[in-house]
Amino acid sequence: xxxxxxxxxxxxxxxxxxxxxxxxxxxxxxxxxxxxxxxxxxxxxxxxxxxxxxxxxxxxxxxxxxxxxxxxxxxxxxxxxxxxxxxxxxxxxxxxxxxxxxxxxxxxxxxxxxxxxxxxxxxxxxxxxxxxxxxxxxxxxxxxxxxxxxxxxxxxxxxxxxxxxxxxxxxxxxxxxxxxxxxxxxxxxxxxxxxxxxxxxxxxxxxxxxxxxxxxxxxxxxxxxxxxxxxxxxxx
Numbered sequence: 131x132x133x134x135x136x137x138x139x140x141x142x143x144x145x146x147x148x149x150x151x152x153x154x155x156x157x158x159x160x161x162x163x164x165x166x167x168x169x170x171x172x173x174x175x176x177x178x179x180x181x182x183x184x185x186x187x188x189x190x191x192x193x194x195x196x197x198x199x200x201x202x203x204x205x206x207x208x209x210x211x212x213x214x215x216x217x218x219x220x221x222x223x224x225x226x227x228x229x230x231x232x233x234x235x236x237x238x239x240x241x242x243x244x245x246x247x248x249x250x251x252x253x254x255x256x257x258x259x260x261x262x263x264x265x266x267x268x269x270x271x272x273x274x275x276x277x278x279x280x281x282x283x284x285x286x287x288x289x290x291x292x293x294x295x296x297x298x299x300x301x302x303x304x305x306x307x308x309x310x311x312x313x314x315x316x317x318x319x320x321x322x323x324x325x326x327x328x329x330x331x332x333x334x335x336x337x338x339x340x341x342x343x344x345x346x347x348x349x350x351x352x353x354x355x356x357x358x359x360x361x362x363x364x365x366x
Contacts, residue, residue, distance in 0.1 A: 133255040134159065134231040136365070139331070140265035142323045144350040145357060149265070150235040152358050160230035164237040167217050168209060172200045189216045206322035208330055211242040218243070219250055226254045240330050244337050262343055263361055264335070265350030269324055282306045 136153060138146040147163065154161040175196035178185050186193045194213040202209050218237060225232060232255075238244040251260060282301035300307065338345050346364050350357055 133259045135251055135255045135260045136233045137237070137260065137262045138233070138235050138265060139263065139334070139345075140236070140350055141267060141269075141327045142320060143271065144265040144267045145354065146235040146265060148354055149263075149358060149361060150233045152354075153233045153361070156362075157233070158231075159233040160225055162221065162225070162232050162234045162237070164214060164218060164235075164239065167221060168199075168203060168214070171196055171217065172203070175200065187213055187216065189213055204319075206319035206326065208239055208326050211240045214239070215243045215246050218247055222247070222250055222254065231255075236331075238334065241333055241337050244334050248337075248341065248343065257342070260343060261365060262338060262345045263364070264345050264347045265357065266347055267350040271351055 134157070136150075136157075136159065138150050140146050150161055150163070153159055175185055178197075185196050187196065188194075189212040192212060194210050196213075199209045199213060208214075215238070222232075238247045248260075282304060335345055337343075348357055348360050
């Protein structure tokens with residue numbers, strides 16, 4: 131299979147997760163989600179004592195406390211870029227060594243991360259094989275979509291909110307309970323996440339332009355099917 135990396139960006143609720151899941155299934159790509167990597171690390175850290183040295187990760191001469199990163203994450207703020215970058219780059223190398231092509235949802239999230247992750251991805255997969263999409267939605271759509279979002283307990287994927295899914299309590303895909311993400315999808319936290327996106331993630335697109343990574347902008351407020359069709363047409 132030709133080497134391929136597809137990266138989807140957009141504010142919270144833009145549909146990055148949904149579209150990346152569809153692309154993963156249709157094109158046999160490994161679905162790389164930074165949020166799930168962080169959740170994995172947080173679950174491990176919550177079982178540790180205050181004196182457990184495994185709570186601390188040293189990156190570029192600085193030590194990062196995973197439990198402190200958890201508190202930042204719960205507020206809707208971005209975790210420390212050096213720590214997140216360290217985790218992501220380790221995963222990229224592992225996945226490439228295993229022969230996986232990637233679809234990435236919302237990563238890198240800051241210019242700091244891009245300056246380190248994009249050269250690595252270009253080295254591993256080839257710059258010409260990296261395709262970047264920006265799903266654009268309004269602030270109002272972000273708040274509405276996230277405050278109504280449910281995820282399943284088992285796989286942690288999002289369930290699209292509409293009149294048909296509003297009353298669902300069980301995931302139709304795996305049968306697990308549907309829940310709301312505590313703290314992360316509260317209206318005030320969503321506003322913070324949106325502010326963080328605009329201040330820290332949006333400047334990425336200047337970086338991409340300056341370093342020759344084209345970005346395809348897509349209206350993310352249309353139906354899932356319409357957005358997906360446009361992504362596929364661009365990839366052809």
